[in-house]
Amino acid sequence: MATPPQTRSPELRKDPVTNRWVIFSPARAKRPSDFKSKSPENPSNNSSSSCPFCIGNEHQCAPEIFRVPPDPNWKLRVIENLYPALSRKLEHSNAQSGDSSSDLGGWGRVVPGFGFHDVVIETPVHSVQLSDLEPSEIGDVLIAYKRRIEQIKQFDSIKYIQVFKNHGASAGASMSHSHSQIIALPIVPPNVSARLDGMKEFLNQTGKCSLCEVQSKDLLINETSHFISIAPFAASFPFEIWITPRYHSSHFDELDKEKAVDLGRLLKLILKKMSLQLNNPPFNFMIHDSPVQVTDSELPYSHWFLQIIPQLTGVGGFELGSGCYINPVFPDDAAKILRELNVP
Amino acid sequence: MATPPQTRSPELRKDPVTNRWVIFSPARAKRPSDFKSKSPENPSNNSSSSCPFCIGNEHQCAPEIFRVPPDPNWKLRVIENLYPALSRKLEHSNAQSGDSSSDLGGWGRVVPGFGFHDVVIETPVHSVQLSDLEPSEIGDVLIAYKRRIEQIKQFDSIKYIQVFKNHGASAGASMSHSHSQIIALPIVPPNVSARLDGMKEFLNQTGKCSLCEVQSKDLLINETSHFISIAPFAASFPFEIWITPRYHSSHFDELDKEKAVDLGRLLKLILKKMSLQLNNPPFNFMIHDSPVQVTDSELPYSHWFLQIIPQLTGVGGFELGSGCYINPVFPDDAAKILRELNVP
Numbered sequence: 061m062a063t064p065p066q067t068r069s070p071e072l073r074k075d076p077v078t079n080r081w082v083i084f085s086p087a088r089a090k091r092p093s094d095f096k097s098k099s100p101e102n103p104s105n106n107s108s109s110s111c112p113f114c115i116g117n118e119h120q121c122a123p124e125i126f127r128v129p130p131d132p133n134w135k136l137r138v139i140e141n142l143y144p145a146l147s148r149k150l151e152h153s154n155a156q157s158g159d160s161s162s163d164l165g166g167w168g169r170v171v172p173g174f175g176f177h178d179v180v181i182e183t184p185v186h187s188v189q190l191s192d193l194e195p196s197e198i199g200d201v202l203i204a205y206k207r208r209i210e211q212i213k214q215f216d217s218i219k220y221i222q223v224f225k226n227h228g229a230s231a232g233a234s235m236s237h238s239h240s241q242i243i244a245l246p247i248v249p250p251n252v253s254a255r256l257d258g259m260k261e262f263l264n265q266t267g268k269c270s271l272c273e274v275q276s277k278d279l280l281i282n283e284t285s286h287f288i289s290i291a292p293f294a295a296s297f298p299f300e301i302w303i304t305p306r307y308h309s310s311h312f313d314e315l316d317k318e319k320a321v322d323l324g325r326l327l328k329l330i331l332k333k334m335s336l337q338l339n340n341p342p343f344n345f346m347i348h349d350s351p352v353q354v355t356d357s358e359l360p361y362s363h364w365f366l367q368i369i370p371q372l373t374g375v376g377g378f379e380l381g382s383g384c385y386i387n388p389v390f391p392d393d394a395a396k397i398l399r400e401l402n403v404p
Numbered sequence: 405m406a407t408p409p410q411t412r413s414p415e416l417r418k419d420p421v422t423n424r425w426v427i428f429s430p431a432r433a434k435r436p437s438d439f440k441s442k443s444p445e446n447p448s449n450n451s452s453s454s455c456p457f458c459i460g461n462e463h464q465c466a467p468e469i470f471r472v473p474p475d476p477n478w479k480l481r482v483i484e485n486l487y488p489a490l491s492r493k494l495e496h497s498n499a500q501s502g503d504s505s506s507d508l509g510g511w512g513r514v515v516p517g518f519g520f521h522d523v524v525i526e527t528p529v530h531s532v533q534l535s536d537l538e539p540s541e542i543g544d545v546l547i548a549y550k551r552r553i554e555q556i557k558q559f560d561s562i563k564y565i566q567v568f569k570n571h572g573a574s575a576g577a578s579m580s581h582s583h584s585q586i587i588a589l590p591i592v593p594p595n596v597s598a599r600l601d602g603m604k605e606f607l608n609q610t611g612k613c614s615l616c617e618v619q620s621k622d623l624l625i626n627e628t629s630h631f632i633s634i635a636p637f638a639a640s641f642p643f644e645i646w647i648t649p650r651y652h653s654s655h656f657d658e659l660d661k662e663k664a665v666d667l668g669r670l671l672k673l674i675l676k677k678m679s680l681q682l683n684n685p686p687f688n689f690m691i692h693d694s695p696v697q698v699t700d701s702e703l704p705y706s707h708w709f710l711q712i713i714p715q716l717t718g719v720g721g722f723e724l725g726s727g728c729y730i731n732p733v734f735p736d737d738a739a740k741i742l743r744e745l746n747v748p
């Protein structure tokens with residue numbers, strides 16, 4: 061494991077969790093510790109005076125779902141997205157079951173775009189980032205995700221709920237005020253099906269849950285009482301990080317207040333380390349949850365995790381075509397760097 | 405089909421070929437005809453005097469595989485990539501069969517990074533783009549892909565060959581001189597397996613090949629004797645375009661000289677239209693081929709196509725997490741605009 065990256069041969073790895081192949085190719089790398097982001101951190105189209113997400117500008121936003129605490133001096137708000145990808149009004153329209161569209165000759169499947177698309181405003185203050193918050197405040201954001209998931213789950217047509225965060229323009233963010241989003245879908249999306257297939261296969265072969273077994277010395281970054289952070293075995297991106305509960309848990313909304321604060325502590329540390337090591341890069345994080353409805357037989361291999369991807373490299377035609385990523389940094393090298401980094 | 409985009413409700417579509425769901429969400433769109441690229445067309449790090457791909461600078465390149473015609477006045481060259489993602493020297497190393505890596509506790513699968521990574525220099529002249537070439541010259545580029553595929557296919561360990569092109573910096577290109585790439589892999593990548601599963605299911609349900617059936621009036625852009633171009637039913641990206649043979653053909657290298665010129669003519673027209681309509685956007689194209697080895701039972705549903713993706717929008721955490729894309733432009737609207745466009 062101590063081999064420096066430039067002398068290692070290329071290697072393909074398949075992750076049982078994502079069920080995807082990744083090419084590790086040090087020949088395409090600069091040295092991992094030289095890997096600094098060159099992207100401007102944030103879009104410049106928002107100053108705090110004109111930002112609808114700032115406290116005092118609530119009237120510029122789409123309707124509120126809830127705020128915490130429930131008074132004018134809020135610390136976080138969950139609101140509807142003003143330009144929603146899906147419509148909360150389409151639940152009872154026809155073709156609900158995924159029938160073919162007649163206009164297009166029945167070639168593919170069509171489902172009406174029923175769903176929810178919310179924004180979680182993580183702080184009232186424009187200049188504050190998620191990693192600036194206290195662990196307990198990050199815990200409050202995580203508990204807001206949980207509360208909103210519990211509300212949305214009541215709709216039978218909702219099959220999957222995707223929580224995600226875009227930070228910085230090249231990670232897709234169009235708003236610089238710290239926020240995350242929740243999209244609830246009437247289908248189970250492809251990555252989720254592929255992941256469950258992979259985790260099921262691992263259980264069939266080993267009798268164990270792939271994510272309960274994930275702890276590997278070489279890939280460990282940091283851990284807390286209830287959570288572990290690692291560089292995943294077949295990371296698609298350089299310095300990709302996963303945080304996963306050490307206890308077996310299929311659904312994110314099983315999180316309680318104490319565990320939320322513990323996760324907040326680890327998430328804060330990891331975001332600080334990433335920012336320090338990689339020059340405050342744009343990033344995304346995604347909660348990889350289980351579908352809303354799971355059967356008893358699916359529970360033993362369903363285990364949620366949070367994935368963090370710093371945006372350091374672009375993708376091209378190879379990745380778009382094959383679905384296979386080229387990662388110049390081996391995860392054990394990335395883990396070592398992040399594990400040994402001291403946060404002041 | 406005449407409904408203007410802004411009045412259409414969001415809709416999810418699943419494509420039998422890609423086997424993936426896409427969200428069509430006009431609420432997130434500008435009007436389709438306003439959809440112009442704002443990205444600079446090309447990276448500026450290459451001027452023709454210092455470009456290794458220019459005629460006269462062959463000595464600055466990794467070794468040549470072949471050139472056409474085979475003399476100093478070449479019109480195209482196929483060369484090795486100087487920073488290959490895979491190594492052509494690893495064919496007989498161990499763990500070839502995909503055994504677990506012992507260092508990582510046998511958690512996932514590891515395969516040595518054997519493979520080929522070539523660059524196709526499409527023209528000797530720095531300022532010439534692929535769409536500037538004559539149909540027969542584009543045909544020569546396509547025949548060069550075919551010839552190189554036929555060579556690489558001889559290696560038993562190669563399971564899939566991905567041909568792709570990056571044009572413009574935000575489509576991933578690091579070199580501005582017109583070129584494409586060929587990566588040959590020791591595995592079948594995930595998108596290909598998912599596509600074959602989808603196409604097989606379509607055959608099982610309808611008795612027909614999904615791509616032989618693809619022609620739909622509303623989605624048609626242009627056609628030639630042997631090829632058809634369409635906006636695909638569940639396009640992941642606005643103005644995504646597919647070109648597919650009208651005859652059933654599993655593998656790209658079945659292309660003969662006459663069909664290559666015919667495809668060159670259609671590809672030129674489509675690239676010109678895209679450039680005119682979308683303000684010369686960065687783009688990728690990918691040839692979606694069948695795995696090198698296919699069984700007789702797989703042939704009836706295996707049908708190659710070429711996918712063109714203009715880079716107009718970024719992606720964010722939702723797409724990274726779910727694998728589901730949000731496309732603000734319905735494909736029949738994109739097809740109509742491109743079909744009716746006159747190229748001077």
Ligand SMILES: Nc1ncnc2c1ncn2[C@@H]1O[C@H](COP(=O)(O)OP(=O)(O)O[C@H]2O[C@H](CO)[C@@H](O)[C@H](O)[C@H]2O)[C@@H](O)[C@H]1O
Pocket residue numbers: 373374375376377378379386456464465466483484485486487488523569570575576577578579580585
């Ligand atoms: N003198 C020389 N001789 C031979 N070859 C030379 C050379 N100088 C440069 N090259 C090679 O030429 C290729 C040019 O390719 P592109 O410009 O299409 O994008 P690149 O592969 O860099 O990365 C894009 O495409 C890949 C694959 O999709 C993505 O992984 C990546 O993120 C994206 O930026 C490079 O691969 C480079 O290694």
Ligand SMILES: Nc1ncnc2c1ncn2[C@@H]1O[C@H](COP(=O)(O)OP(=O)(O)O[C@H]2O[C@H](CO)[C@@H](O)[C@H](O)[C@H]2O)[C@@H](O)[C@H]1O
Pocket residue numbers: 112120121122139140141142143144179225226231232233234235236241717718719720721722723730
């Ligand atoms: N006044 C207001 N009230 C309520 N909501 C408001 C609002 N003003 C803006 N919004 C919403 O706030 C959200 C901010 O989200 P982000 O900045 O994370 O990225 P966005 O969703 O724009 O797109 C990124 O993420 C998506 C999903 O991953 C990708 O499809 C896309 O390409 C990428 O740029 C937007 O969705 C916007 O619609």
